[in-house]
Amino acid sequence: MYLTRFRFNAARTGARRLLTSPQMLHAAVMSSFPEAPPTPDGGPRVLWRIDYNSAAEVLLYVTSPARPDLTHLVEQAGWPTAEPQGWSTYDYATFLTGLSADSVWAFRLTANPVHSIRRKEGEPTKRTAHRTPRYQIEWLLKQQDRGGFAIVEKAPEARRLERGDEYELAVGGARGLSFSKKSSSTGKDSSAAAGRNAVRIAAVTYQGRLRVTEPEVFRLRLASGLGKAKAYGCGLMTLAPVV
Template identity: 95%
Template sequence: MYLTRFRFNAARTGARRLLTSPQMLHAAVMSSFPEAPPTPDGGPRVLWRIDYNSAAEVLLYVTSPVRPDLTHLVEQAGWPTAEPQGWTTYDYATFLTGLSADSVWAFRLTANPVHSIRRKEGEPTKRTAHRTPRYQIEWLLKQQDRGGFAIVEKAPDARRLERRDEYELAVGGARGLSFHKNGSSAGKGGSATAGRNAVQIAAVTYQGRLRVTDPEVFRLRLASGLGKAKAYGCGLMTLAPVV
């Protein structure tokens, strides 16, 4: 496994075009591999995420079973003359192997928190986005047991009355990712599919602290992603040392 970081030159037209089209960016990411990486059900796969740290610092993170080549992204949306090559790739497998039970990490995750509902008896279920922080946080909490991690709880004197304040966790950066499968923009939206070729995804970003409860399960979850819409910038969790 590899973890790659690429910085967009947000002033370039090519960068702006990619950042406004999850479909185009997905295609650009997948074009980073000479041969299509495997996408087994539940196994390691290509994941990517955009971090908007500031107007001038927009980063792309990619995890993948094989090493990528982002030359085309550098030429289209980066700094072609910058040194070194325009992106950095790390040996992610070594990092994953070193994860141990009860270790605590700061984490960041962009995900598509959805649930299935049935509006009327007899109707098929429909996938719907969680719209409020309370239910978005509850969605992540439900991922803990099968994800091999636990969100760190605050000390009792630091808690508030609401459930979402019990944890070292913040949710924000909600945005609607909406596009047509042919690559054209479909405007802003939520999580349901609208029309034959229109796709709408509600993405939110989680930040906080977690404790590893089952290293083997957690490694697989980091490599395979959390939740839906993995092809469109959701599901990638990254870790950093707690400071």
């Protein structure tokens, strides 16, 4: 496994085009590999995430089973003449192997918190996004047991009365993503097909602290992602030492 970081040159037209289209950015990320990486159900896969740290610092993070080559992204949306090559790739497998039970980490995650609802009896269930921080937090808390981690709880004196404030956790950066999948036969959408092919994603960013409870389970979750919409910039959790 590898972890790669790439910085966009947000002043370039190519960068702005990619950043406004999850579908185009997904295609650009997947083009970083000479052979198409597998996307096994529940196993390690290619994940990516955009971090908007400031107007001038927009970062792409990618985790992948194979080492990527982002030359095309540098040419379209980076600094082609700058040194070094324009991206950094790290040995992620060694980091994952070193994760131990009860270790505490700061984390960042962009995810698509959804649930299935049925508006009336007999109707099929429909996947719907959680829109409020309370339910977005509850969604992440439900991922803990099967994810091999636990969100760190605050000391009692540091808590307020709101639901969710008992945890070292913040949720924000909500973004609505909407686009139409292109037809595989023509590469375009007809007006009739556009509605049927529309993709709408509600992405939010979580930041906080967690404790590793089951290292093997947690390693697999980091490599395979959390939640839905993994192809469109959701599901990638990254860790940093607690300062």
